[in-house]
Amino acid sequence: MRPLISAMTSLREVLVAALKSLLRGKSVLQAILAFWVNPSSITAQDAKPKRCTARSLPDFLKEAESLLLGPVDGDGLKEFSAKLKHQFRIGLRSNPACMLPSYNHQLPSGHERGEFLALDVGGSTLRVALVELRGQGAKGQASRIIRLDSFKIDSEVKRLRGTAFFDWMAERILETTSKGGKQGRAPEDPLLMGMAWSFPIDQTSSKGGKLSGMGKGFLAAEGLVGDDLGGIIEEACRRKGLFVELSAIVNDSSATLLSEAYLTRSTRFGLILGTGVNIAAHLPVPTIGQAKYGERPEAWHAKASHVIVNTELGMFGKGVLPLTRWDHLLLESHARPDFQPLEHLVSGYYVGEVCRIALVEAIKSTGVFGGVVPPSLTSTYSLDTETLSLIEAHDDLDAARKIFASRHPSPVEPTSTDIAALRTLSSHIARRSASIVAASIFALWELKMEAEADLLNTLPAESPFIAETQAEINIAQTTVAYNGSVIEHYPGYLAITKKYIDDLVSWSGRNKGESIELIAARESSILGAAVALACLE
Incomplete structure (x- = not known):
């Protein structure tokens, strides 16, 4: 008797739910099937x-x-x-x-020294930094970031097409380098730069490679697919009056x-x-x-x-x-x-x-x-x-x-x-x-x-x-x-x-x-x- 009562109760619950669904515009059969399944x-x-x-x-x-x-x-x-x-x-x-x-066949010795401009181009952020390498034997830290600026790559920036995106990048690089008096070098004495690039690239040298579609909503590759990435960025900087040489690209x-x-x-x-x-x-x-x-x-x-x-x-x-x-x-x-x-x-x-x-x-x-x-x-x-x-x-x-x-x-x-x-x-x-x-x-x-x-x-x-x-x-x-x-x-x-x-x-x-x-x-x-x-x- 108890299983019969339980089954009747379940059926009553199904019918009540079906009636409520019917009032919301479903057919009785649709409502019963939807609830049952x-x-x-x-x-x-x-x-x-x-x-x-x-x-x-x-x-x-x-x-x-x-x-x-x-x-x-x-x-x-x-x-x-x-x-x-x-x-x-x-x-x-x-x-x-x-x-x-x-193209990176040489690992660091740990004794490299100097100040270097570094870029990190990711899916949501562009970071521009001045980095000092002091060597493993230096007192304190062997490396430190002297200055770091982060710029959000929002949907509006992602929609910049072709050279417009790289012009935006160049403006951000100029903004950071100008704080330390690093901008304004002559063409024969460019600012050396390394970059971590988080997008596909057919690398052809340590400093360049053919730009591929970037994905993730970016339109920057439009009209530029197959062009040399290093050259694109260097030219964008030149248009802003900043002379750089992109010498190293890594993922x-x-x-x-x-x-x-x-x-x-x-x-x-x-x-x-x-x-x-x-x-x-x-x-x-x-x-x-x-x-x-x-x-x-x-x-x-x-x-x-x-x-x-x-x-x-x-x-x-x-x-x-x-x-x-x-x-x-x-x-x-x-x-x-x-x-x-x-x-x-x-x-x-x-x-x-x-x-x-x-x-x-x-x-x-x-x-x-x-x-x-x-x-x-x-x-x-x-x-x-x-x-x-x-x-x-x-x-x-x-x-x-x-x-x-x-x-x-x-x-x-x-x-x-x-x-x-x-x-x-x-x-x-x-x-x-x-x-x-x-x-x-x-x-x-x-x-x-x-x-x-x-x-x-x-x-x-x-x-x-x-x-x-x-x-x-x-x-x-x-x-x-x-x-x-x-x-x-x-x-x-x-x-x-x-x-x-x-x-x-x-x-x-x-x-x-x-x-x-x-x-x-x-x-x-x-x-x-x-x-x-x-x-x-």
């Missing part, structure tokens, strides 16, 4: 806690842990790293879209590597992990396919035994990444699902979205959060990684609950149990991200060590590169410089990444005493641009 589709004023019994919350979280972390437990992470290393090798030899060799990951290499001689990798992900790697020149070097002068090859490579890490992983059903749902609505497979599982832009998709499923199937999806979470990318970071940072569940409720209000107030479940889910997703980043770093490190040994074995006895290559092999502690909001600020992320890396190094069976260390590179874009310029000097 998706109870959370009723309006906030009709919402009441609905405890589904399809499955228990502990069962859901247990499955989530298995799906997200099972593939990277134990030997799984070793196997995944080996598959990534195989893809890296293929990319190094033939893929024109990734593993791109820069953000290369700048991170160079900035820390100036301070820590064992730095060989630069990791960016925030909204996106990328790694720069210092590798032997023969590791990269010859065609990728383009038409470089023989003088460059005569001096270069190694080169900094922009891996474009996010583009790897297709076919080997441990995808869950939530990842597949993310990709179904993605405009370019195959473009950056690895980035979809690790970067700050996507971690929150994977969590949102899984959380919505949990709400509908377990009754957590009262069985009601907060209205804001019905929109894609509405649960950002910053929110998850703040929730995981609070040991006080009530404080974390208030943060979530303020950002994602719901007709049903979340409980501490609800927030604890969200924290568990987000921690699994963040841990998976850290494991994949660790596997990527280890795969590149192991590839580098193997490539160094191969190079040493093939060099002729009279080669000037023998000592340098042997020194690379003898590095006991390799440093990875890092920068970015996820690895810097997500609670526990750095420590988890380091633990995975240590396990992989230990499992590798390589020489005892070898290690990979992670060091934060502060103001890496600005300092890296200055160091790149100093290396040329």
Whole structure:
């Protein structure tokens, strides 16, 4: 008798909800079907806690842990790293879209000195700085930013077309340099400048490259695609009466590597992990396919035994990444699902979205959060990684609950149990991200060590590169410089990444005493641009 009463009650609830929907303009059949299939589709004023019994919350979280972390437990992470290393090798030899060799073949000695003008051109900010490098033996800091001005690149600036955008840049450069009396130099004595450029470029020299489409809403490349970026900026400055020579262009990951290499001689990798992900790697020149070097002068090859490579890490992983059903749902609505497979599982832009998709499923199937999806979470990318970071940072569940409720209000107030479940889910997703980043770093490190040994074995006895290559092999502690909001600020992320890396190094069976260390590179874009310029000097 009790099941019959329960069924009648449920039917009565469906009919009541259907009647309310009918008054809002739906047909009876539409309203009943909509409510029956998706109870959370009723309006906030009709919402009441609905405890589904399809499955228990502990069962859901247990499955989530298995799906997200099972593939990277134990030997799984070793196997995944080996598959990534195989893809890296293929990319190094033939893929024109990734593993791109820069013109930076010389790492800093740490003794470079001088004042340098540095630019950092990002997606939302232009920064212009005067940087002083004082050398590692100097008293106090080895490097310092004497002056730094930041200029917001808002939507209006992004809409500047072609040369208008670079004229805007030139005005900002003039504004900064004029404060120190640096402007007004003669054409024969230009102001030397280095730049970190966070957009695609087909680099043709240390100081220039062909401008590509910039994306991110920028119209600056209109009419200029294929033109030399260095020349565009120098000409824009000349129109403002400022004579500059843009002598070094680097991307953000290369700048991170160079900035820390100036301070820590064992730095060989630069990791960016925030909204996106990328790694720069210092590798032997023969590791990269010859065609990728383009038409470089023989003088460059005569001096270069190694080169900094922009891996474009996010583009790897297709076919080997441990995808869950939530990842597949993310990709179904993605405009370019195959473009950056690895980035979809690790970067700050996507971690929150994977969590949102899984959380919505949990709400509908377990009754957590009262069985009601907060209205804001019905929109894609509405649960950002910053929110998850703040929730995981609070040991006080009530404080974390208030943060979530303020950002994602719901007709049903979340409980501490609800927030604890969200924290568990987000921690699994963040841990998976850290494991994949660790596997990527280890795969590149192991590839580098193997490539160094191969190079040493093939060099002729009279080669000037023998000592340098042997020194690379003898590095006991390799440093990875890092920068970015996820690895810097997500609670526990750095420590988890380091633990995975240590396990992989230990499992590798390589020489005892070898290690990979992670060091934060502060103001890496600005300092890296200055160091790149100093290396040329």
